[in-house]
Amino acid sequence: MDILNRFYNNEIRALSRIISYVENRSDGYRDLLAKLYKSVGKSLRIGITGPPGAGKSTLVNCLITEFLKLDKKVGVIAVDPTSPFTGGALLGDRVRINEFSGDNNVYFRSMATRGASGGLTTATNNVTVIYDAFGFDITLIETVGVGQVELDIIDNCDIVVVTIVPESGDAVQTMKAGLMEIANIFCVNKADRPGSGRIISELRQTMEHRKKDDDDWRIPVIPTEAVSAKNIDKLIAKILAYVDFVKTNGMFEIHRRKQIQKQIMNVLLYRFQRDFLESLRGNLQLENIINDIYNGKTNPYSVGDQLYNQFSKAD
Amino acid sequence: MDILNRFYNNEIRALSRIISYVENRSDGYRDLLAKLYKSVGKSLRIGITGPPGAGKSTLVNCLITEFLKLDKKVGVIAVDPTSPFTGGALLGDRVRINEFSGDNNVYFRSMATRGASGGLTTATNNVTVIYDAFGFDITLIETVGVGQVELDIIDNCDIVVVTIVPESGDAVQTMKAGLMEIANIFCVNKADRPGSGRIISELRQTMEHRKKDDDDWRIPVIPTEAVSAKNIDKLIAKILAYVDFVKTNGMFEIHRRKQIQKQIMNVLLYRFQRDFLESLRGNLQLENIINDIYNGKTNPYSVGDQLYNQFSKAD
Numbered sequence: 001m002d003i004l005n006r007f008y009n010n011e012i013r014a015l016s017r018i019i020s021y022v023e024n025r026s027d028g029y030r031d032l033l034a035k036l037y038k039s040v041g042k043s044l045r046i047g048i049t050g051p052p053g054a055g056k057s058t059l060v061n062c063l064i065t066e067f068l069k070l071d072k073k074v075g076v077i078a079v080d081p082t083s084p085f086t087g088g089a090l091l092g093d094r095v096r097i098n099e100f101s102g103d104n105n106v107y108f109r110s111m112a113t114r115g116a117s118g119g120l121t122t123a124t125n126n127v128t129v130i131y132d133a134f135g136f137d138i139t140l141i142e143t144v145g146v147g148q149v150e151l152d153i154i155d156n157c158d159i160v161v162v163t164i165v166p167e168s169g170d171a172v173q174t175m176k177a178g179l180m181e182i183a184n185i186f187c188v189n190k191a192d193r194p195g196s197g198r199i200i201s202e203l204r205q206t207m208e209h210r211k212k213d214d215d216d217w218r219i220p221v222i223p224t225e226a227v228s229a230k231n232i233d234k235l236i237a238k239i240l241a242y243v244d245f246v247k248t249n250g251m252f253e254i255h256r257r258k259q260i261q262k263q264i265m266n267v268l269l270y271r272f273q274r275d276f277l278e279s280l281r282g283n284l285q286l287e288n289i290i291n292d293i294y295n296g297k298t299n300p301y302s303v304g305d306q307l308y309n310q311f312s313k314a315d
Numbered sequence: 316m317d318i319l320n321r322f323y324n325n326e327i328r329a330l331s332r333i334i335s336y337v338e339n340r341s342d343g344y345r346d347l348l349a350k351l352y353k354s355v356g357k358s359l360r361i362g363i364t365g366p367p368g369a370g371k372s373t374l375v376n377c378l379i380t381e382f383l384k385l386d387k388k389v390g391v392i393a394v395d396p397t398s399p400f401t402g403g404a405l406l407g408d409r410v411r412i413n414e415f416s417g418d419n420n421v422y423f424r425s426m427a428t429r430g431a432s433g434g435l436t437t438a439t440n441n442v443t444v445i446y447d448a449f450g451f452d453i454t455l456i457e458t459v460g461v462g463q464v465e466l467d468i469i470d471n472c473d474i475v476v477v478t479i480v481p482e483s484g485d486a487v488q489t490m491k492a493g494l495m496e497i498a499n500i501f502c503v504n505k506a507d508r509p510g511s512g513r514i515i516s517e518l519r520q521t522m523e524h525r526k527k528d529d530d531d532w533r534i535p536v537i538p539t540e541a542v543s544a545k546n547i548d549k550l551i552a553k554i555l556a557y558v559d560f561v562k563t564n565g566m567f568e569i570h571r572r573k574q575i576q577k578q579i580m581n582v583l584l585y586r587f588q589r590d591f592l593e594s595l596r597g598n599l600q601l602e603n604i605i606n607d608i609y610n611g612k613t614n615p616y617s618v619g620d621q622l623y624n625q626f627s628k629a630d
Binding site: 030031033034037038040041253256257260261263264265266267268269270271272273275276277280286289290293294296299300301302303304305307308311312 | 345346348349352353355356568571572575576578579580581582583584585586587588590591592595601604605606608609611614615616617618619620622623626627
């Protein structure tokens with residue numbers, strides 16, 4: 001397969017085509033992923049998340065620049081919630097593509113949430129696998145917006161950097177508990193703005209009493225100014241320190257194994273939805289059943305059980 | 316069953332207990348739902364959605380008051396994203412409970428998204444079924460925040476009211492397309508604020524060129540001031556007009572049938588996750604497989620296919 005050779009020869013256009021091929025679920029895409037999986041396991045997955053307006057895009061750009069200096073190849077996945085209320089970050093994405101265009105060591109892909117409906121985690125995982133096989137040392141996964149799906153994706157990262165800004169103000173109070181649960185590193189961006197000192201010391205105080213995953217990692221709070229790249233070196237140092245830390249105490253491997261288990265579950269769920277649920281659509285028997293439910297003769301719970309038992313081998 | 320008698324006697328405490336019973340998935344909860352389903356089909360499901368700060372809670376309160384005047388019993392479901400970034404609307408909920416407390420014709424339940432992970436749509440559906448069986452004429456479903464899950468829930472409503480405020484400003488530009496897709500009625504709340512005139516006429520102009528679901532419903536744009544209950548009567552009139560419209564042209568029934576199909580699918584997915592996926596957890600065979608994947612000997616795609624074929628009767 002010519003395209004695969006070009007892919008392994010680090011041709012960005014081959015990478016781009018393979019991602020589209022998998023995204024479109026073209027024939028044989030899963031065999032292709034199975035093949036690529038053989039060269040997987042080297043890329044570090046870094047999640048960047050935080051509320052809208054926290055400057056995540058600028059921060060991601062800074063991280064790219066810094067990692068390039070360290071001779072690392074970087075793939076970016078922006079999970080772009082083209083949801084009714086946020087509108088997505090399409091413009092931002094294009095700007096970034098231009099900034100690094102022509103550089104074969106950076107690649108940027110944005111994932112549309114619309115239409116993916118539950119498949120977004122799988123779609124993001126697939127791109128992660130492709131990036132890894134392509135040879136990117138670093139995969140940056142940026143999630144804009146919130147929601148269960150976004151949290152699932154972030155959970156798939158080896159390390160999570162949560163970004164907030166001083167203005168988050170009162171919001172921080174309510175957020176803190178939830179943000180703490182997923183953060184391995186806190187980043188207070190736009191730290192030159194008023195109020196940053198108070199938030200930084202508040203966060204640091206809270207972190208004192210908080211340990212994650214029963215380990216001894218103390219979640220650092222790093223003030224950054226992404227627009228002038230200030231303290232990005234410190235942030236990267238902390239990221240690498242965290243990776244060292246979890247690789248040494250075994251948490252890195254445990255987490256990766258959990259992710260593999262989730263990936264298997266996602267493959268199973270996907271097959272169930274495709275092969276079984278899809279086969280039901282347009283089925284005449286189902287039309288009659290829906291009729292009966294609509295007319296109050298039966299209900300979705302009993303029907304679901306019946307259909308399920310027809311399908312499953314385990315009785 | 317004593318509790319069921321009290322439920323059918325319109326005892327709010329019995330309602331409350333049955334909801335908790337189902338939410339906790341206590342033994343036999345699905346048989347209970349199947350039983351309740353017999354008295355289902357009368358409640359109108361109205362979705363209220365929009366960006367944070369649009370005054371949805373106040374608007375919901377106004378609608379409750381107005382529906383009570385029309386001798387309608389109202390059940391409210393607030394889908395409360397206790398996500399890391401929004402913190403949920405717990406305080407707001409309590410305030411509302413107090414405002415209508417003692418009134419047996421109103422009931423308020425807030426759904427926590429945390430931990431529900433994919434089951435939120437099902438959980439919300441279940442409460443909708445219980446409300447309907449209890450005899451609420453109106454079910455108001457308020458979604459705060461965004462995301463695929465919230466959209467799924469909103470899609471389960473018979474009618475969707477999208478609420479925005481004049482300040483949404485630029486955001487409206489990017490939002491509009493997405494909001495239009497789910498809105499049957501637009502509500503510009505806090506219409507006394509500056510800029511509301513422009514947004515209302517902009518929206519109206521856009522709506523001219525937009526028809527939903529191939530029908531001839533022209534999406535109305537209604538300025539409201541929820542704090543002073545201004546124009547709430549107009550909003551209700553439009554809601555009822557829409558319901559008449561879709562009941563006449565058959566869209567109401569078509570949509571309900573689609574929802575029933577989705578409910579069946581959700582029951583199936585839930586059973587698949589519970590019976591099959593759960594049975595895999597802690598399985599020694601799976602531990603070995605994960606090991607093999609971690610060491611690059613196989614991959615989640617091939618493994619998923621294998622496990623799936625073991626499970627499914629259809630070969």
